Amino acid sequence: MTTSTGSSNGAASKTAGDPVLLSLKDVSFHWPGRNGFSLGVKSFTLAVGEKLFLKGASGSGKSTLLSLICGIVSPSSGSICIAGVDIARLRASQVDRFRVDNFGIIFQQFNLLPYGSMLENVLLPLQFSRERRMRATAAGTANAEATRLLLRLGLPQDLHTQAVTRLSIGQQQRVAVARAMIGNPRLVIADEPTSALDSENRDEFMKLLFEEVSRAQAGLIMVSHDDNLAAGFDRKLEISEITITDRPATV
Amino acid sequence: MSIFSLAWHSLNKRRLTATLAVIALALSVTLFLGVERLRISAKESFTNTISGTDLIVGARAGNVQLLLYSVFRMGNATSNISMESLERIAARDEVAWVVPISLGDSHKSYRVMGTTNDYFEHYRYRNKSALEFAAGQRFDDLFDVVIGSEAAKNLGYRLGSEIIISHGIDAIGSQDHDTMPFKITGILERTGTPVDRTIHVSLEALEAVHLGWQADSRALSRKVTSEQARAMRLAPSAVTAALVGTKSRFGIFKVQRYINNFKGEPLTAVLPGVALQELWSLVSIAETALATVSSMVVLTAILGMVTMILGTLNERRQEIAILRSIGAHPSTIFSLLMIEAVILALGGIVLGTALLYLLLMTLSQWVEQSFGLYLAIGLPTLYEIKLMLAILVIACLVGAIPAMRAYRQSLSDGMSVNR
Numbered sequence: 001m002t003t004s005t006g007s008s009n010g011a012a013s014k015t016a017g018d019p020v021l022l023s024l025k026d027v028s029f030h031w032p033g034r035n036g037f038s039l040g041v042k043s044f045t046l047a048v049g050e051k052l053f054l055k056g057a058s059g060s061g062k063s064t065l066l067s068l069i070c071g072i073v074s075p076s077s078g079s080i081c082i083a084g085v086d087i088a089r090l091r092a093s094q095v096d097r098f099r100v101d102n103f104g105i106i107f108q109q110f111n112l113l114p115y116g117s118m119l120e121n122v123l124l125p126l127q128f129s130r131e132r133r134m135r136a137t138a139a140g141t142a143n144a145e146a147t148r149l150l151l152r153l154g155l156p157q158d159l160h161t162q163a164v165t166r167l168s169i170g171q172q173q174r175v176a177v178a179r180a181m182i183g184n185p186r187l188v189i190a191d192e193p194t195s196a197l198d199s200e201n202r203d204e205f206m207k208l209l210f211e212e213v214s215r216a217q218a219g220l221i222m223v224s225h226d227d228n229l230a231a232g233f234d235r236k237l238e239i240s241e242i243t244i245t246d247r248p249a250t251v
Numbered sequence: 252m253s254i255f256s257l258a259w260h261s262l263n264k265r266r267l268t269a270t271l272a273v274i275a276l277a278l279s280v281t282l283f284l285g286v287e288r289l290r291i292s293a294k295e296s297f298t299n300t301i302s303g304t305d306l307i308v309g310a311r312a313g314n315v316q317l318l319l320y321s322v323f324r325m326g327n328a329t330s331n332i333s334m335e336s337l338e339r340i341a342a343r344d345e346v347a348w349v350v351p352i353s354l355g356d357s358h359k360s361y362r363v364m365g366t367t368n369d370y371f372e373h374y375r376y377r378n379k380s381a382l383e384f385a386a387g388q389r390f391d392d393l394f395d396v397v398i399g400s401e402a403a404k405n406l407g408y409r410l411g412s413e414i415i416i417s418h419g420i421d422a423i424g425s426q427d428h429d430t431m432p433f434k435i436t437g438i439l440e441r442t443g444t445p446v447d448r449t450i451h452v453s454l455e456a457l458e459a460v461h462l463g464w465q466a467d468s469r470a471l472s473r474k475v476t477s478e479q480a481r482a483m484r485l486a487p488s489a490v491t492a493a494l495v496g497t498k499s500r501f502g503i504f505k506v507q508r509y510i511n512n513f514k515g516e517p518l519t520a521v522l523p524g525v526a527l528q529e530l531w532s533l534v535s536i537a538e539t540a541l542a543t544v545s546s547m548v549v550l551t552a553i554l555g556m557v558t559m560i561l562g563t564l565n566e567r568r569q570e571i572a573i574l575r576s577i578g579a580h581p582s583t584i585f586s587l588l589m590i591e592a593v594i595l596a597l598g599g600i601v602l603g604t605a606l607l608y609l610l611l612m613t614l615s616q617w618v619e620q621s622f623g624l625y626l627a628i629g630l631p632t633l634y635e636i637k638l639m640l641a642i643l644v645i646a647c648l649v650g651a652i653p654a655m656r657a658y659r660q661s662l663s664d665g666m667s668v669n670r
Contacts, residue, residue, distance in 0.1 A: 100577055113261075
């Protein structure tokens with residue numbers, strides 16, 4: 001019954017003695033019409049507030065795994081529970097709602113809509129999620145909250161209303177963190193967020209990401225092929241340790 | 252940012268291509284609506300060539316043939332009507348007036364029409380407008396001429412100009428009635444009808460120039476001078492056709508039946524409106540072709556616009572993935588693309604309509620003067636609003652193609668587009 005719409009925004013997760021934020025069980029998935037590439041997950045859990053470093057090269061099925069966790073694709077069998085809600089059983093529109101309510105997602109690069117200012121980009125998730133909007137405005141206006149986040153991430157206020165196309169990649173990625181963190185998501189998914197950054201920016205980015213994730217007491221799954229970044233994470237896994245992939249030889 | 256402002260911002264980001272697509276659509280909308288206006292105005296001015304006349308009477312002939320020679324001055328009558336028959340028709344109770352017309356002569360390829368002063372009284376065009384004189388007046392003397400505006404302008408005639416009319420309607424080999432010059436005493440205002448190209452003279456004057464011609468002896472007519480003709484009794488015994496007005500609408504069909512069954516000589520009476528419709532249906536193929544071509548142009552512009560949207564889809568995969576990651580449903584992506592198509596289509600329609608009105612305001616006077624087509628600059632008609640809606644609906648239907656594509660793309664791309 002945890003999959004009903006009413007509980008999908010799930011305060012249920014905070015039940016005492018249940019530290020599990022995310023659990024995948026007997027999940028199998030194959031891309032429709034993609035040479036039969038399929039992926040399975042026997043069992044995988046992430047605790048509340050846990051920071052996981054997931055190591056995997058491209059082609060290891062990491063994108064598919066992240067898509068499954070985020071509910072962008074849905075598995076052919078198995079369960080994917082986040083905060084007690086099995087998103088594999090939600091209707092597509094409910095999953096989209098659930099995603100914005102509970103996830104902050106940071107891509108490799110090009111995280112921002114090329115139109116609109118820094119502030120507008122940060123505020124976007126609030127457009128789609130009432131829950132995030134309420135959490136973000138708990139202490140004031142959404143604008144104030146976004147500004148606070150951006151300032152904490154080292155982005156000076158005079159940049160906030162400027163078009164994002166003028167920003168450096170390092171700045172863009174920090175805006176992406178602000179967008180992921182606004183309205184305190186439960187789980188932050190970062191897909192190689194530092195791969196486009198130089199080493200100086202990378203370290204700064206990781207420090208800021210950790211600060212914000214800890215402040216929000218959110219879980220973090222970060223995928224990277226760079227072992228150097230694993231420091232500071234609670235746990236480190238190879239993607240192959242949790243997934244079974246089957247990719248028939250391509251012609 | 253709402254989904255509407257997302258679409259707007261996204262378009263704004265590509266404003267060059269978007270603007271070009273809107274302009275292409277706008278031009279096609281202008282062309283389409285403009286052609287429709289011209290077509291309707293041509294049809295209206297055509298069907299308004301003659302009004303206020305209840306029946307056209309001529310020798311037994313087809314409706315269209317009778318209309319062509321009596322109103323459009325095209326072709327020839329097969330036979331005449333005797334004045335005696337006309338008098339019997341005029342004597343009927345239902346008949347209010349009869350205006351005889353006589354055709355067959357010309358002046359420098361403009362048709363000469365013999366008639367009476369009643370013609371200027373009863374002939375009506377476009378919503379019962381009467382003929383107006385730009386200068387001068389009706390016939391007074393036997394050899395007075397009232398000339399249509401186009402003929403006067405093209406031939407450079409003014410009041411007082413003297414003209415010679417020719418027997419027959421061929422420019423070559425016709426024989427001039429050169430012993431009896433006519434004098435222009437009246438010039439009509441422009442009407443946009445064949446009246447503009449007609450040279451009106453009195454029936455008696457036509458009779459005068461043909462004195463002796465029935466006997467095929469030009470020698471006689473040569474000897475008759477204008478002065479002698481004025482002294483003669485010049486009642487024509489036959490005319491080519493006649494315009495008939497009735498006292499009430501109920502009388503029309505009675506009189507028509509009477510004429511079509513006329514004892515004495517074979518006659519035909521047609522209702523001008525019916526004959527005009529019949530004639531218009533002959534040219535409606537061209538009308539249809541014109542409408543088809545201009546609607547094809549609109550369709551092409553819509554396809555161009557949609558191609559533009561489709562072309563941007565690939566570069567926007569990341570944008571779509573971002574929107575998906577922050578909770579946008581694929582249907583939101585669909586709506587986003589649809590809104591773009593609607594914004595572009597609406598922009599094209601509004602700009603196109605504005606352009607049409609700009610053209611109408613600058614060109615309608617010129618069109619009326621050069622082609623006799625009256626273009627009204629009123630608000631869009633219900634028909635035009637329906638056309639605009641049709642364009643919008645088609646744009647939405649075609650716009651669904653990139654929207655569907657983006658929808659499916661957003662489902663299959665998953666989290667990342669760099670795969």
